[in-house]
Amino acid sequence: MNSARLLRLTTALVGTALVVSACQSRDRAQSEDRGFLGLIPGFGSGETVSEQSEAGIGVNSYLWRSSLDVLSFMPLSEVDPFGGVIITDWYANPELPTERFRATVYILDTRLRADALSVQIFKQVAAEDGRWVDAAVDSATRIQIENAILTRARQLRISQIQD
Secondary structure: OOHHHHHHHHHHHHHHHHHHHHHHHHHHHHHHHHOHHHHOOOOOOOOOHHHHHHHHHOOOHHHHHHHHHHOOOOOEEEEEOOOOEEEEOOEOOOOOOOEEEEEEEEEOOOOOOHHHEEEEEEEEEEOOOOOEEEEOOOHHHHHHHHHHHHHHHHHHHHHHHHO
């Protein structure tokens, strides 16, 4: 296993551990704040039963669905709806087969907020000897994907309100 691949794997594992830790701390703090009655959906939390049932997958359902929609052109490698992690497999555009991309999406909250979403994009280019070599990704690409996910999530939320 080369050092770049090991670094990516370590980064992904540390990121996943941070997300899990943050979710556990948040859940513990919320249940302590509301007491026993706060565990009953819609009682003392400020949220309605329907808002909590949408978050039944562990993360914001609009961000979850919109992330899957926006990344639907890429093959999925790992999906964890309770932890809020989506990892795609490598995708190469048929028009440019010498480059390939991979994405990791972390949904960090049950609320529809911009800071509840984190996207990481990885890029590799084909070397002359046929190996794939890591390459830098333009930061604007990550921002565009995050904005596309947030826009789609808002559209999903508005369409549900109108129905």
